[in-house]
Amino acid sequence: MKIVGIIPARYNSVRFPGKPLVDMAGKPMIQRVYEQAQKVALFQQVIVATDDERIEAAVKRFGGDARMTAKTHQSGTDRLAEVARQLDADILVNVQGDEPFIAPEMIEQAIRPLLDDPAVAIGTLKHHIKTPDELLNPNVVKVITTPTGRAIYFSRSPIPFIKGKEMRQDGFAAFTFYRHIGLYAYRRDFLLTFASLPQTPLEMAEGLEQLRALEHGYVIHVVETHHESLGVDTPEDMERALAVLRGSS
Incomplete structure (x- = not known):
């Protein structure tokens, strides 16, 4: 393969x-x-x-x-x-x-579900959210899965909503929330099909193209990773990345 x-x-x-x-x-x-x-x-x-x-x-x-x-x-x-x-x-x-x-190990974690299960079209990752600020940040995409790792939904909002008094007092402690890490492993045939599919309502509402796959019934398997990664989206992120390099040299 x-x-x-x-x-x-x-x-x-x-x-x-x-x-x-x-x-x-x-x-x-x-x-x-x-x-x-x-x-x-x-x-x-x-x-x-x-x-x-x-x-x-x-x-x-x-x-x-x-x-x-x-x-x-x-x-x-x-x-x-x-x-x-x-x-x-x-x-x-x-x-x-x-x-x-x-980390190379993160990439291998995303690939492994496709090697283990022919029903999986996409492999990707999630990481435990540790702070309320991260949970509430719409730029941090959240994900919920089945107990076996199948993606149920991705959202810019905190998911799931925790109903009742416990959520109002200490909602962050009431549930283990996960952020989605945008690393994707695709089967080639699926990728070529996916690129030709029209955008779907949930995809357009959230601005998340992985929802197109879910709306069309494809299986996304999400692996929990304990590795951290520092993405560079802005000049400020670059300053942090350079500080990491200086600290490791």
């Missing part, structure tokens, strides 16, 4: 333009993500999918594999699907291009 890691990377990020090429202690961020992905033992290949010649050139300078894609894609998943059409692979993993410290 061939498993390929694909890192979508675009230059024109709204909150942080050019972030894949921002220098992180002598290496562009995209290189640090690429090097972490290369540590995944299950990968036979790692590819950067981009629509920008500057990113393509940077990847080639450090010896990586870059593929140019259309500039019209609305999401990283669409960019992934374009590259997947050109590949003879069984499983494609969307490795976020703004996760320079992602």
Whole structure:
């Protein structure tokens, strides 16, 4: 079974333009993500999918594999699907291009459900929410699952709602809440189908494309991970990431 890691990377990020090429202690961020992905033992290949010649050139300078894609894609998943059409692979993993410290073990955890169960279309991760601020932050996507790990729903709101006095007094302590980590492993056939499906009502309401898969009846398996990762969405996040690098050197 061939498993390929694909890192979508675009230059024109709204909150942080050019972030894949921002220098992180002598290496562009995209290189640090690429090097972490290369540590995944299950990968036979790692590819950067981009629509920008500057990113393509940077990847080639450090010896990586870059593929140019259309500039019209609305999401990283669409960019992934374009590259997947050109590949003879069984499983494609969307490795976020703004996760320079992602643990290889996290990626392997997302892949494993697809190897263990042919009914699973997508493998992904969740992490225990530890603070009320994180729970109430709409930029932190929450997830609920069955006891066996099947996704029930994803939301920007706290889910589930805890009914009654206990929630009003100390709702955070009343339940174990989980945030979704946006790392996805897809079966190739599903990915190509998914990219052609129209947006669904819940997807549009929440702004979460994984709900499209649930609304069409596909199985998403969510694995709990104990690994932490520091994503870089803004210049302020980059400052924190650089502080981590300085502390580890």
